[in-house]
Amino acid sequence: GQQLNQSPQSMFIQEGEDVSMNCTSSSIFNxxxxxxxxxxxxxVLLIALYKAGELTSNGRLTAQFGITxxxxxxxxxxxxxxxxGIYFCAGHEVGNQFYFxxxxxxxxxx
Amino acid sequence: KAGVTQTPRxxxxxxxxxxxxxxxxxxxxxxxxxxxQTPGQGxxxxxxxxxxxxxxxxxxxxxxxxxxxxxxxxxMNVSTLELxxxxxxxxxxxxxxxxxxxxxxxxxxxxxxx
Numbered sequence: 001g002q003q004l005n006q007s008p009q010s011m012f013i014q015e016g017e018d019v020s021m022n023c024t025s026s027s028i029f030n031x032x033x034x035x036x037x038x039x040x041x042x043x044v045l046l047i048a049l050y051k052a053g054e055l056t057s058n059g060r061l062t063a064q065f066g067i068t069x070x071x072x073x074x075x076x077x078x079x080x081x082x083x084x085g086i087y088f089c090a091g092h093e094v095g096n097q098f099y100f101x102x103x104x105x106x107x108x109x110x
Numbered sequence: 111k112a113g114v115t116q117t118p119r120x121x122x123x124x125x126x127x128x129x130x131x132x133x134x135x136x137x138x139x140x141x142x143x144x145x146x147q148t149p150g151q152g153x154x155x156x157x158x159x160x161x162x163x164x165x166x167x168x169x170x171x172x173x174x175x176x177x178x179x180x181x182x183x184x185x186m187n188v189s190t191l192e193l194x195x196x197x198x199x200x201x202x203x204x205x206x207x208x209x210x211x212x213x214x215x216x217x218x219x220x221x222x223x224x
Contacts, residue, residue, distance in 0.1 A: 003152060030211075031211045033211075033213065035215070040218075040220070041217055041218070042200050042202075042216050042217045042218045043153075043200070043215045045212060045214055045215075048211075048212050088153065090213070092211045096166060097155045097158060097168065098143070098155065098211075098213060099155075100145075100152060100153040100155075101152075103152060
């Protein structure tokens with residue numbers, strides 16, 4: 001099945017730095033979701049986006065629904081150690097399944 | 111509201127056996143999706159059930175099957191297990207309506223096939 005292109009694949013950053021990651025697709029989506037997954041656990045929903053151009057924040061997290069509807073971006077400001085984990089994007093079109101990105105592994109160095 | 115629950119959390123089976131995994135969605139959610147997660151393949155969609163009917167299906171062999179009950183609880187069955195079926199199996203639920211698709215995951219069932 002289709003997998004979304006997510007980049008970067010991994011990031012090693014200092015505590016306090018900002019983080020940016022993005023997801024691109026060859027298909028147009030109506031919904032973009034961003035998840036964080038800790039080892040051995042299920043992904044936790046962070047942000048949901050429903051309209052092209054939409055910018056939504058959740059605390060230090062900000063995500064945007066790309067204007068072409070084929071991409072999305074997630075930014076984390078002032079990273080802290082508990083931000084460590086794998087971040088996934090997911091795209092959805094009405095009547096179809098969710099497609100997931102390949103994940104971005106984030107390591108925060110104290 | 112209680113979150114998505116999955117049972118069992120861990121399972122060890124041998125090749126050739128079959129296994130049934132269970133998922134209870136968030137109260138009020140009518141859609142349940144199943145995913146297989148492995149380090150090499152990432153999150154792969156298995157199938158989605160909505161109001162007891164399979165609504166979408168991924169690209170997995172017929173050994174993988176599922177069903178949904180009238181209370182929205184869902185089960186996934188894998189027959190004739192192979193070593194490659196070792197994975198984290200995740201269930202996710204959503205309201206299932208056309209306008210909003212926030213999907214919430216359970217903790218997963220870690221299946222090891224020996």
